[in-house]
Amino acid sequence: MNLARTSLLSLASTLVKLLSALVINKALALFVGPAGVATVGQFQNFFQSVMSLSQCGIVPGVTKYTAEFKSQPAVLYELFSTSLKITLSVTLIISVVIFSISEYLSSSLLGKKELSYIFKILSVSLFLYVLNSLALAVLNGLKEIKKYIAINISQSLIGLFLSLILIYNYSLDGVLLAIVLNQSIVFLFLIFKLRNHFVARFCFFTAKFNKEHAINLSKFSIMTLTSALCMPIALMLIRSEITLKFGEDFAGYWQGVWYISSMYLFSATTVLSTYFLPRYSEINCREELKKELFNAYKFITPILLAVTLLIYFMRESLVELLFSSDFSPMVELFFWQLVGDFIKICSWLLSFLLLSKSIVKVFVFLEIFTTITFVFLVKLCTNIMGIEGVVFAYSLNYFIYFLTLLLTVRHFFFNRRGNNVL
Numbered sequence: 460m461n462l463a464r465t466s467l468l469s470l471a472s473t474l475v476k477l478l479s480a481l482v483i484n485k486a487l488a489l490f491v492g493p494a495g496v497a498t499v500g501q502f503q504n505f506f507q508s509v510m511s512l513s514q515c516g517i518v519p520g521v522t523k524y525t526a527e528f529k530s531q532p533a534v535l536y537e538l539f540s541t542s543l544k545i546t547l548s549v550t551l552i553i554s555v556v557i558f559s560i561s562e563y564l565s566s567s568l569l570g571k572k573e574l575s576y577i578f579k580i581l582s583v584s585l586f587l588y589v590l591n592s593l594a595l596a597v598l599n600g601l602k603e604i605k606k607y608i609a610i611n612i613s614q615s616l617i618g619l620f621l622s623l624i625l626i627y628n629y630s631l632d633g634v635l636l637a638i639v640l641n642q643s644i645v646f647l648f649l650i651f652k653l654r655n656h657f658v659a660r661f662c663f664f665t666a667k668f669n670k671e672h673a674i675n676l677s678k679f680s681i682m683t684l685t686s687a688l689c690m691p692i693a694l695m696l697i698r699s700e701i702t703l704k705f706g707e708d709f710a711g712y713w714q715g716v717w718y719i720s721s722m723y724l725f726s727a728t729t730v731l732s733t734y735f736l737p738r739y740s741e742i743n744c745r746e747e748l749k750k751e752l753f754n755a756y757k758f759i760t761p762i763l764l765a766v767t768l769l770i771y772f773m774r775e776s777l778v779e780l781l782f783s784s785d786f787s788p789m790v791e792l793f794f795w796q797l798v799g800d801f802i803k804i805c806s807w808l809l810s811f812l813l814l815s816k817s818i819v820k821v822f823v824f825l826e827i828f829t830t831i832t833f834v835f836l837v838k839l840c841t842n843i844m845g846i847e848g849v850v851f852a853y854s855l856n857y858f859i860y861f862l863t864l865l866l867t868v869r870h871f872f873f874n875r876r877g878n879n880v881l
Contacts (some may be wrong), residue, residue: 464758471610477722479619481781483716486626487634488782493711498569500714502635504691505568509557511687513550513585516680517542518596518815523740524675525600539597540666541673546589557582574635581639587646594649610652614645671752680824682814689830697837697849705846708754712789713849715782715797723766727759727804749873755808763804767797792850799854802861809864821867829860
């Protein structure tokens with residue numbers, strides 16, 4: 460399946476997910492206000508970190524090696540079995556820890572000890588999230604894009620209805636419940652959809668543990684976990700910094716802008732993970748890789764530029780439509796946020812290349828370095844520019860990241876003479 464067709468199918472899935480998320484966000488704005496939105500954002504960042512840890516960061520690796528070994532069923536059985544045994548073992552440990560310290564987590568992250576039951580429910584539902592993620596990773600690696608997209612669309616709609624019902628009835632508690640309960644509901648749907656698929660065969664659970672697969676997956680684990688943990692942790696620190704300097708409402712305004720960005724950037728990340736990760740993984744020719752990268756920028760950047768300009772000129776209407784008049788101060792934060800978003804996607808096209816080729820040390824270093832500089836620049840820029848310094852720091856940070864990645868990719872892939880084989 461080519462890039463254009465994959466992008467169109469991914470766009471369909473993304474539009475459903477975006478519309479679902481935007482409806483949920485509107486309900487949030489009306490029922491919990493700016494301070495509540497900030498609290499939900501804090502929990503979502505924690506949730507993302509826990510989800511990444513429970514997957515051990517190996518989901519992109521499962522996609523990559525499924526694409527490589529899709530013609531060898533016996534190897535696939537061992538790959539999936541090994542992945543299951545790794546992730547379920549780690550998930551068990553994480554679940555026990557979260558359940559044990561649920562009151563502490565509730566007090567420190569949400570400021571309310573009585574919400575500890577949310578973390579207990581989260582600890583129980585982790586297993587279902589892991590199984591759901593691994594099954595979807597296998598479908599992606601097999602390039603069964605239609606089925607993969609159809610399941611994602613259905614799961615988005617399930618999440619929408621569940622969230623609206625819980626938010627309407629339980630307000631802030633409801634949205635937190637929806638975030639954790641959604642994993643259980645969507646997995647039950649996945650089981651039904653794949654009941655006759657070979658992914659659901661019992662041999663996936665009983666095949667032997669393969670040390671070679673475990674070692675290969677561990678490379679992805681280090682890279683993916685670094686990427687998945689660094690940004691949520693940075694966002695939690697930055698949100699705390701904003702709250703301390705400007706108050707909870709300003710944290711909610713910034714969260715709103717970040718939320719809009721994350722929603723439309725999700726379409727780009729969907730294309731990257733659905734098309735580019737398997738595609739980069741199977742390319743072994745330097746010239747072919749250069750051509751693929753050039754085509755990626757030629758295809759994605761004009762669309763991204765058009766979308767960012769549209770959002771900028773419609774920013775006041777978007778705030779009113781997606782939030783409420785209480786969020787009007789966030790209009791001033793859009794310009795530098797959108798500049799940073801554009802540079803971020805240009806950077807991701809390069810970072811996915813490092814990820815697909817398992818260049819571990821460099822990838823990990825760049826992710827950690829970028830996270831540290833982001834937090835540092837936010838502290839520095841907010842002292843000079845006020846709340847607008849947060850988004851300026853974001854844009855500046857990704858400009859530095861892009862330039863660093865450009866030099867890194869050129870060194871590893873396009874600056875070598877002789878053999879054209881990677």
